[in-house]
Amino acid sequence: MNSLKRKRRRILLLFAFGVGAPSLLLGYLAFRGIRNDQALLEKRNRGELRLIAGQVASAVEKSISKVEEDFTRLAESRDNSLNPDSRELLKFKKRYPLVEDVFLLHRDRAVHYPAAALLYVPDGAMKTAERPQESAAARETFLAGQQAEFRARDFKRAAILYRQSRGQARSLQMRGEVLNALARVQKKDGLFRDAVDTYKLIAQDFGQVRGLSGIPLGLAAGFEIVALDLDLEDRGAAFQAALDLYKELTGGKWALEKAQYDFFSLKAVQALETILSSRESNGEWAAYKTDVQVLKNREVSERRKTERLLVFQAEAPSELRRMASQDSGESRAGGKRAALNAAGRSYLVSLLGPRRENGDRENVLWGLLIDREFLKADILAKAFQRYVPPEGTGWAVKGPDGERLMSSGAVPADSLELQADFSGGFPDWRIELRRQDPHLFESFLTSGRGLYFFAFLLIGGILIFGLVLTVRSVTQELELSRMKSDFISTVSHEFKSPLTSIRHLAEMLQSGRVPSEDRRRKYYDVLVEQSERLTRLTENVLDFARMEEGRKEFRFEPVNVAALLEDAVSAARERVGHEGFEIGFRADRFLPLLEADGAALSQAVDNLLDNAVKYSAGKKKITVSAEARGRHVVVSVRDFGLGIKKEEQDKVFERFYRGGEELTRTVKGSGLGLTLVKKIVEAHKGSVRLESELGMGSTFSLWLPVNRPKEGNHGKDPDHRG
Numbered sequence: 001m002n003s004l005k006r007k008r009r010r011i012l013l014l015f016a017f018g019v020g021a022p023s024l025l026l027g028y029l030a031f032r033g034i035r036n037d038q039a040l041l042e043k044r045n046r047g048e049l050r051l052i053a054g055q056v057a058s059a060v061e062k063s064i065s066k067v068e069e070d071f072t073r074l075a076e077s078r079d080n081s082l083n084p085d086s087r088e089l090l091k092f093k094k095r096y097p098l099v100e101d102v103f104l105l106h107r108d109r110a111v112h113y114p115a116a117a118l119l120y121v122p123d124g125a126m127k128t129a130e131r132p133q134e135s136a137a138a139r140e141t142f143l144a145g146q147q148a149e150f151r152a153r154d155f156k157r158a159a160i161l162y163r164q165s166r167g168q169a170r171s172l173q174m175r176g177e178v179l180n181a182l183a184r185v186q187k188k189d190g191l192f193r194d195a196v197d198t199y200k201l202i203a204q205d206f207g208q209v210r211g212l213s214g215i216p217l218g219l220a221a222g223f224e225i226v227a228l229d230l231d232l233e234d235r236g237a238a239f240q241a242a243l244d245l246y247k248e249l250t251g252g253k254w255a256l257e258k259a260q261y262d263f264f265s266l267k268a269v270q271a272l273e274t275i276l277s278s279r280e281s282n283g284e285w286a287a288y289k290t291d292v293q294v295l296k297n298r299e300v301s302e303r304r305k306t307e308r309l310l311v312f313q314a315e316a317p318s319e320l321r322r323m324a325s326q327d328s329g330e331s332r333a334g335g336k337r338a339a340l341n342a343a344g345r346s347y348l349v350s351l352l353g354p355r356r357e358n359g360d361r362e363n364v365l366w367g368l369l370i371d372r373e374f375l376k377a378d379i380l381a382k383a384f385q386r387y388v389p390p391e392g393t394g395w396a397v398k399g400p401d402g403e404r405l406m407s408s409g410a411v412p413a414d415s416l417e418l419q420a421d422f423s424g425g426f427p428d429w430r431i432e433l434r435r436q437d438p439h440l441f442e443s444f445l446t447s448g449r450g451l452y453f454f455a456f457l458l459i460g461g462i463l464i465f466g467l468v469l470t471v472r473s474v475t476q477e478l479e480l481s482r483m484k485s486d487f488i489s490t491v492s493h494e495f496k497s498p499l500t501s502i503r504h505l506a507e508m509l510q511s512g513r514v515p516s517e518d519r520r521r522k523y524y525d526v527l528v529e530q531s532e533r534l535t536r537l538t539e540n541v542l543d544f545a546r547m548e549e550g551r552k553e554f555r556f557e558p559v560n561v562a563a564l565l566e567d568a569v570s571a572a573r574e575r576v577g578h579e580g581f582e583i584g585f586r587a588d589r590f591l592p593l594l595e596a597d598g599a600a601l602s603q604a605v606d607n608l609l610d611n612a613v614k615y616s617a618g619k620k621k622i623t624v625s626a627e628a629r630g631r632h633v634v635v636s637v638r639d640f641g642l643g644i645k646k647e648e649q650d651k652v653f654e655r656f657y658r659g660g661e662e663l664t665r666t667v668k669g670s671g672l673g674l675t676l677v678k679k680i681v682e683a684h685k686g687s688v689r690l691e692s693e694l695g696m697g698s699t700f701s702l703w704l705p706v707n708r709p710k711e712g713n714h715g716k717d718p719d720h721r722g
């Protein structure tokens, strides 16, 4: 048994090395191939993403360079002074929305915005203008006018004096102030229309002149006009004047400090809202309301812009100076670019000039602030749209702290990622591109690689199939070889015991020591019986061998089944009758003749009878019957002995199979009897059926067809296994 196990292990090992190892190797190679493909695909994807990032970055670079070049050209076109005038600057800003604003970095290291309409400057930043020299006469007359106005409250006289002083005044400042005083007394005198005219004159000619309070005369005059129009009950004119004022304020017309701006802007809005609310709202006024709203919105955005520029103005100079002094070796044609941060805000700065080494103006640097929002919403968005394929690739732009500034709708998760900077790190953002990672399994299935997948499957399948097959056949083979060795030992035993008794009896007879004739007869009977048993056994073994090799010849001829059975039964009765066995026999009266091999059929029936006796377990009753059923003659041998377990009922027909129960073990046998029965019946195109219940006995039925078996199979074992 152990050697069998060893054999089995050896065969399995052989299989493992001979088939398993090569297929594993093949599998591994296939796997490697796929991995290589995958790596290649990934590399290609990466390359494509890099290309896209490069295209986007260069689109940004191109837009910025173009702005810088155009600005430099504009700056230098003016007699090399690097000093374009503000009208040209405004035009430039309009042409390039990418420019948030233009600034100058003066030698005094302050930032100036020559083209910005700031709403205001920081509180305290406004310098009080020096009062210009003025003629003594004009001042004296003005003082006299004030005396008349405030002390004597003689408004007519005051007006005359103010007019006179205006004629004497030389400076714009003085004339503006005098005119302002004139309007004031006209108002006090009830001459509202005159006052309005005078204020209009002030607004027109002396608007930017600052009065004693530092407020531009034009701005103050505007509010006076609104008030006067209201006094004159001309609400339409008052509204229009207030709206104009608010428009001027939000347009950055007046140079004011922040507190002043807030004050006047609030005042203008209040005036507008008072006028609007005192009117029943008909269609025309509804339109005015929207006018006001539009201006309010504009104010919000202008405030934001102003704040940004003011913060930059306050915080950036030191950084800018450092930038300017840095000798960027590459000396870009455009300018020195940097992203600056001040008070939580980010600025994209391009510093241009100076171009020449000498002269005064060389110390003036021009700078451009690049509009981040426009860069994102317009230039970047367009570049992504243009260069990123519509499907499968996601993009994002991230700020220096990794915050997402903008991104495509769907960024595929769990994907290949590529990050890239903008050229020169400007802006200081990162481009992030993602593309679905080629997964191992997907690589299997994508076209062209499907072959790998199926090769892989096939190898696996073959491997498993081979393994199962090998294990099965090895197990079967080992079982068979176990049964064969069992068979040899049982058969030799089977031979030995009759031979021993034959020899023993023969010796007795030979020596003549048998006392009576009766006894001698008995000995002869036993001799015949034992030799018959030997003959049957030998026939079984020989027939089995013949059938196994396909050499067994059947000779078919018409056979009378009933007679055949009769002979078999009476032979059996003779054999075992003296042991007390009762063998009943019954046959239908008209049984058709069968085309059969009589000898073989007898052998089959003998085997069945033999088994019925062997496994009788003391129930010494056996019945044999033959009946016609349709196109079959059914021969049954029934016993009432041991019976066969359900799960064994198929196995008992296998060659060398012997029942597993202890009781059958003690009964002699070769395990060939039923195998032969089955083969013989099948050679007759019939079948064997077994009905049995454990402990109740068994019935073996041979179903033999009445038709003659086909010529082609004549004489050959149909189930021959070579």
Ligand code: ADP
Pocket: 611, 612, 614, 615, 639, 641, 642, 643, 644, 652, 657, 658, 659, 660, 664, 668, 669, 670, 671, 672, 673, 674, 675, 697, 698
């Ligand atoms: P053998 O009888 O020589 O062992 P067989 O091929 O004739 O071989 O029978 C195979 C096995 O089937 C027997 O070992 C026995 O266990 C079982 N068997 C056969 N016939 C009967 C029967 N009539 N009653 C119970 N068991 C039987």
